[in-house]
Amino acid sequence: MITLDNVSKTFHGGDETVTALNQVSLTINKNEFVAIMGSSGSGKSTLMNVLGCLDTPSNGRYMLNNQDVAQLPDDVLSNIRNQNIGFIFQTFHLLPKLDVVGNIMLPLRYTDIDQDEAMERVSSLIERVGLSHRKHHKPFEMSGGQRQRVAIARALVNKPKVILADEPTGNLDSKTSEEIMGLLTELHDSGQTIVMVTHEDDIAAYAKRRIVMRDGQILEDNQ
Numbered sequence: 001m002i003t004l005d006n007v008s009k010t011f012h013g014g015d016e017t018v019t020a021l022n023q024v025s026l027t028i029n030k031n032e033f034v035a036i037m038g039s040s041g042s043g044k045s046t047l048m049n050v051l052g053c054l055d056t057p058s059n060g061r062y063m064l065n066n067q068d069v070a071q072l073p074d075d076v077l078s079n080i081r082n083q084n085i086g087f088i089f090q091t092f093h094l095l096p097k098l099d100v101v102g103n104i105m106l107p108l109r110y111t112d113i114d115q116d117e118a119m120e121r122v123s124s125l126i127e128r129v130g131l132s133h134r135k136h137h138k139p140f141e142m143s144g145g146q147r148q149r150v151a152i153a154r155a156l157v158n159k160p161k162v163i164l165a166d167e168p169t170g171n172l173d174s175k176t177s178e179e180i181m182g183l184l185t186e187l188h189d190s191g192q193t194i195v196m197v198t199h200e201d202d203i204a205a206y207a208k209r210r211i212v213m214r215d216g217q218i219l220e221d222n223q
């Protein structure tokens, strides 16, 4: 599914160069559930941005679904992103003016799926994440856990090959975090590939594989 081959990412600011990823090689197979850990600044988000085709490596090769995506122009990359990746963020990233249906529907605007099928998909996802009683609520009318459920449904609506979650429980209390991790576990059990960044051991414990980053490199991988 995902193969990184000696991937590096450097940032240049003024006369300083930061090596955020330093020759990372990594394979993630279909239906894996991977936790990425490591201290602040170790390169976790940079790695997620590269995996999610939000950013390209400075060096190295990235094969996503048998396609070399390391050096593609932005428009091609954004198509690949829409077709392959679902994102979940710590701060949900929902549109405040749209209700639950509208937020989940959003990624389908950029596809040619017809309206009936779109509505059907959105309804079944709303049911799957347990929000059937909140279809027309706006984000500000919902709890953090409910907002994250909306974000998870939105991430799934394009049937992505991979879900990338950057600290999905970072803004949630521990009980709500458990509920959200229960939902991600269900998705994994039904075949979804998930890569998740977390700082917390008890959250990482839900994943089957744990990768620890340090200074832009993989320090530990209990594959």
Ligand SMILES: Nc1ncnc2c1ncn2[C@@H]1O[C@H](COP(=O)(O)OP(=O)(O)OP(=O)(O)O)[C@@H](O)[C@H]1O
Residues within 6 Å of the ligand: 011, 012, 013, 018, 019, 020, 038, 039, 040, 041, 042, 043, 044, 045, 046, 047
């Ligand atoms: N756009 C950028 N421009 C310059 N430097 C950057 C940029 N993005 C990240 N960096 C640097 O790259 C390194 C890795 O950053 P990254 O955001 O990947 O860390 P992280 O592991 O996600 O940290 P945190 O746990 O705090 O989120 C850091 O030294 C950071 O300052």
Ligand SMILES: [Mg+2]
Residues within 6 Å of the ligand: 044, 045, 046
């Ligand atoms: Mg980060």
